[in-house]
Amino acid sequence: MIYLDNAATTMMKPECVVRAVADAMTSFGGVGRGVHLASIAAGMAVYRARAAVANLLGAPGASSVAFTNNATMALNIAIDGLLAPGQRALTTAASHNSVLRPLFRLRDTADCSVDIAPIAADGSLDFEVYAELLKHKPALVAVTHASNLTGDVYDVARMCAMAHEAGAKFVLDAAQTAGSYPLNMAEIGADVVCFTGHKSLLGPQGTGGLCVACGTEIAPLLEGGSGTHSYDERHPLFMPERLEAGTLNAHGVAGLAAGIGYIEGTLGGPSGVHEHAGALAQHFADAVSGVSGVKVYGRSDACDRGSIVALNIADVDSAEVADRLASDYDICVRAGAHCAPLMHKALGTQSQGAVRFSFAAANTVADADAAAKAVREIAHAVGQGC
Template identity: 35%
Template sequence: MDDRKPIIYLDNAATSWPKPPGVVEAIERNVRENAANPGRGSHEMAVKASRVLFDARKRLARLFGIGNPNDIAFALNTTHALNLAIQGLLKPGDHVIATSLEHNSVRRPIEAMKRRFGIEATFVAADEQGRLNVKEVEAAITSKTKLIAASHSSNLLGAIAPIAELGETARRRGVKLLVDAAQSAGTLSIDVEAMGIDLLAFPGHKGLLGPQGTGGLYIHTDLELEPLMHGGTGSKSEAPEQPTVRPDRYEAGTQNTPGIAGLSEGVRFVLGETTKTIHAKESELTFALMEGLLAIPGVRILGPELGAERTAIVSFTVEGIDPSEMAFLLDRQFGIAVRAGFHCTPLGHETAGTYETGAVRASPGYFTEKADIVSMIDAVKEIVTMGKGNRG
């Protein structure tokens, strides 16, 4: 019999939980009523399935300031979307600029393109708090530079990048801007036109409150990418080549219609609550957590200082306690879910000075309660006290 306490979930930066009730209902309803292939038939169920996808695109377009919903290609996750953007745009001889805060979902495709096609890459360093100097990014632009890739918010530090400034620089210099919105979609305001974003990769399962296996890539109307996958689309089936019409060009194979139905409902929830309200609540919880942890001897919080703007990510280390041990004790003894390790961003840990140790990451979400934050602070305090006693 499991007599553990109810879980306190502080791992929303990986996947948000719980989901709004409507998300689960939308997935179930789709499986029960619209379980047919979208775009692959003219019968009623297929038409309804197609409508699910288009409604989701319309809601996403509204959220991100996108003029044409068909400029959104659905993907399995942010990683899939980023690979489509990076591999679909860059060609041999091109140069790409990224930052020292990037997730492996940006770094590894770039490194693969370097090995396979000889592209060149420059990773511009942010400071220890995650602040990026746009002038240093501009200084790295060469005649071969085709793309600037930047995380909107670091998944380790919570630092928020100056995307609008990067967008202005990119447009002025004739370079494309790819934004990794894994930690910002649904939490921070995003307007692709106003911010100069050419490519926006986003997950469905984090701030948009949808299920795993969903996400997408916005591709500017004037930008053409080489498809990452080729195959059936339900359109131009007589042609041997992938069709050029959007979004079919980038969506080979049957889409995750039940998942996208859930994503659509998650986006509807975000639109109703507004990103401003969501960010304000998450910021309040984040600052309370930071304040409580900083009062504990030996705790160091990574990223922007207390009170500075950030997303709901609080990564920290505790002197004398391994991050993995801290996360294990929080889970097993207190029922608190956090994540420890390198968070798929060794570049970020090099920037923060924690490459040798990793860190513990706690990430509140919109449904986190203030009592959960208090419990987290008390638990860390108790573990630190126990650790001192054992060392004494």
């Protein structure tokens, strides 16, 4: 099997991640739920994981990191907790449904307004329109760091500076970049960075979270058990407990910390991952771009590029191409809408979808070459009417 669906989830986890989860399963008690050694071991592991995330992403410190089940939950917490009824928000057409749907829910239920900055057909952001929409004075700007469809990486530091100048809080969806692309929250200036553990951070599914800048107060989305202040009627408002109701997935978080350690200790950090996986994506894109019938999307010169390549072959439905890749070549990719409806509209692919090849640290040049060969053969067969 050649696994090129890493933008959905990385399948080939380092052995240290597997071992960390297995060890935690047989030794952890509840985090903050006791003074015995099993509970203390879980609490210390979670603290080390917070510190590892903060160091990797440039967050203020361990207490600024709250863990959730995934980036979707983190984005819901951030958006719901920062956007008050009747306020205005701004996003872009590159956003994932994990940004769009919480905003549209608040539009429909809380009288919030949602503006959307367009994406050009080459995948780039129109900064002039973005600047014009900021004149509407949104309270919140929530954008993606990199498109999960095309891999185009946006100049979020510039977007953040413009948002702050307009008086808006800035929430960054880093689901596609945390661990695989250089990202420093302090340098960007973001108020919140949301991440997931099961993609480029090499952690288990069911892990993720948000990093919150000093002075940014997010209203809790969930309330319940916290392990402290049990006689208070409402949930504690200090970080990170204010955003973590209920028992944490300490077993998964231990695996997440191991994944981060592997990235930094073995892979050369996010820069090293980006250099390797980005080069594979470029190698693959170069190999298929000239093939008759193949159209590659995004990868604009106006954007930096991640490790994703999206394409179509003639007018063949993307799901059919993905099925051929899986059944005839044992190559795993993703087809369809990728939870990015506005991006597909921008690219003109809302009916056909697109076939997404996404590379990671575990992939090789041989993987990229095999995928390119398969695309060429399928395109040739399509051209022959097969």
